Amino acid sequence: MSGHSGSSKRPSRSRLPRAVLVALMLALSACQSGNDEVLGLAGDGAAVQDAAPTAPAKAGPSRSAETLGKGPVKVSMLLPLSAPGTAGDGGRKMRDAAVLAMADLGNDLITLNVEDTAGDDGRARSLATGALASGAKLVIGPTEPGAVRQLAGISGTNRPLVLALAENYTGAPGVYSVRLNEADSAAAGAAAIAAKGARKFVLFMAEGEAGKATEKRVANSLSIYGASLAVALPYGPSTGGSEKAVADMTALVSDPQGIVIASGSANPAPLVAALRARGLLGKGITLVGSNRWIEHGLDDPTLQGAYIATLDSNEIGPIAERFRKTYNYEPDVNVAYGYDTVALAAGIASALGPKGFTKKVIESPTGFRGSTGVFRFREDGAGERAMPFFRIDKGKLKLVEKSTAGF
Structure with missing residues (x-):
């Protein structure tokens, strides 16, 4: 969703x-x-x-x-x-x-x-x-x-x-x-975690218009469950690197319950590593990725335990x-x-x-049933999909839920 x-x-x-x-x-x-x-x-x-x-x-x-x-x-x-x-x-x-x-x-x-x-x-x-x-x-x-x-x-x-x-x-x-697209995936993943009770989120987003679209989608998706974005930070080649991004986050917000990384073409692994080095993951903080993480490979051990909402290409x-x-x-x-x-x-x-x-x-808000599941289109042209929710386990996507929260 x-x-x-x-x-x-x-x-x-x-x-x-x-x-x-x-x-x-x-x-x-x-x-x-x-x-x-x-x-x-x-x-x-x-x-x-x-x-x-x-x-x-x-x-x-x-x-x-x-x-x-x-x-x-x-x-x-x-x-x-x-x-x-x-x-x-x-x-x-x-x-x-x-x-x-x-x-x-x-x-x-x-x-x-x-x-x-x-x-x-x-x-x-x-x-x-x-x-x-x-x-x-x-x-x-x-x-x-x-x-x-x-x-x-x-x-x-x-x-x-x-x-x-x-x-x-x-x-x-x-x-x-x-x-x-990444906005769909990140919003669905964030919503799935918010549906389980998390209320305070941080978003690292791609630079430019794509990141702004992702921010809007994630924020509105969270709001449906009474959750919110405490801060949204651009992340990419021109933002000063992973250490600066994490430092900016810690200066602006404390004790988030969810961190969403939708970094577009930028590899998320260095940012995740920086978060782990600061002790910002594993203490009741859930890490949510996006479908674009898959482009960079999921073998890096730092990505272990992160959640991703995406299509199952095998089915x-x-x-x-x-x-x-x-x-x-x-x-x-x-x-x-x-x-x-x-x-x-x-x-x-x-x-x-x-x-x-x-x-x-x-x-139609009822949506349509397709070979990738149930989907619908919004008046702003965005697509919404009910899609599987996965956890990264030893470099593989392990199914957690067959579908993220429905619409």
Whole structure:
């Protein structure tokens, strides 16, 4: 769970007529959880680990647009299909997942136009602008941050909704963040500890706008449980290092019950080591990390015992076995995002038709069930997820709770 920007109140569940909410949830639940015959459930998430992985299609020349399905609702999907490296690999996985979702759910409900951004921000901007003017009811992607920021700056009541796929994007009105980002993870982890009784927190956050977004999310998430941020401190290359950060904290606050470190691209280990050296951990003080810690590895013994709320990449839900059998390579979280966004479009089209693609529907407080769990979008474009809660134990993530506090 994560907080609510600008307010600590839970959103009202009466924003949509009950019949509409029920119809939408039933459509999406059938799409993604209970339909064993269509999805070919694995039965045991661990079975996916036994596959002999191959790989998605390789990077290459820019691809032509691809049209899938013949439904009355037009949807655009912008992916870095021909990009090199991890960007292209992720884009091609999302494309394969979209094809599977269309075959399972969407062929008669939506027409999906998939275009290749090639991982180029300028090309992504151009394609995104074209998608907005194409008559599409929904745009899925792009993954390029600059193009997403451009979309967020475009106003207009007739602009289609956007499910953005950029990394570490925190959302904007009408341009929703699909991927789990650090603000989501840190807020959910802090809330899970606050739900157990901790009330006084310190946040070390990344420098810049990303850190400010994380501060807002963590503070509002804590407020739901009667907890608060005593202080929030930027941490990164220009802040003077770990020792100074810890000294600043001790000068400003005493006896915190929780310390949250969401340091963006900065390795959290030196900061954790400095906290331990001062004796600030292990005395009734809980350490909470973020999903970005995983980028740096969890093997450092100083990280032992910290908590992280994040997705479980080994269990992406009921589509895993179906995907593996279809494509003969391992699914990952990119597959989940690709499948879920197309399935969401199909679910809305099925339940409500073309007129269902509105902010009121997308921002339903009830949320949607996807292959990464239950999620919803807020009016500020941020995504919220119920996700597993882990403790770092000998360099591994050990499951503590199957889901952080629900929304």
